[in-house]
Amino acid sequence: MKRRSLLAGAAAGVGFAWPGLVAAQAPAWPAKPVRIVHGFAPGGPVDAMARLLAAHFADAFGQQALVEGRPGAGGTLGAAQVARAEPDGYTLYLMASGHAAAPGLYKSLPYDPVRDFTMVTMLSASPFVIVAGANSPITSVQDLVAKARAQPGRIDYGSGGSGSGMHLTAVLMQARGGFRLSHVPYKGGSAPLLATMAGEVPVIFSSLAGMAPQVQSGKVRLLAVTSRQRFALYPDVPTVAETVVPDFDVSAWYALAAPKGLPAILVERLNRFVHQTLQASAVAESLRAQASTVWLSTPAQAQAFLEEDVARWRRLIQEEKITAD
16 A cells, blocks of 8 residues: 555656556556467477467467577577577577586577576476386485495496486586496486486486386386486485485476577566466476476576576586586
């Protein structure tokens, strides 16, 4: 009530200027369809998150949201397109956690990964998981670390490729835990999971998405999750932090962003839309079934997190001399 009284008094003081002020602060947006751009191929988890938001966009704003994937160069093509776009609210960016690793992996980028984007909100997070095949000699994450310390560089692990989130998580865990494994990169998709099921490698670092059938059938064992807290779908699986590397906390994440300079009023409207959409029980349950949990934030919190994550991965990649496939 006090805020409304102050605004009313200000309006009376400026007289005819008030309608113009309202128009300046609340543009007629959106007056046409909005694009949600991402840097990956259709059908993957990033595309699915973008389409989830797009499905609810028209109900909230009266205009369609069109999802546009620009796959290539580890997602950086999509990021570059958004960075060059006008900050008018008609180009949005479904940002994935690989965005934070790109500055360390690539010698030069046509954009600044932090300063060229306006963060709207975090969306969700999904931990990585350490997985062993049913016949693997590795029986627990403690067993993995103990054997790796006794035989540095002799224990193989698989990932979705050099520079992937799975690989970087494994490298960070080794650096923090004081042990060394031997990396066997696969070409993403289901290849690492098939490799560990076939006994090609004793363990892999993997995404949790799509893992349920193999876990339920006993073809693989989950040794640990990489998030600080245990994951709700697998409450009996311990975390890396509680077993071998204290305070370890890494997850794949998604956020909604826009080009630098998006007006604050549009940031606020989009932030409110996302929060209302993802807090709906059916949507939250759908995400959890995909091994992801809702993670919402203010724009400032998302911006601060992005800065910290870019710095963290840039430092690790430089120290460990990691290159992308």
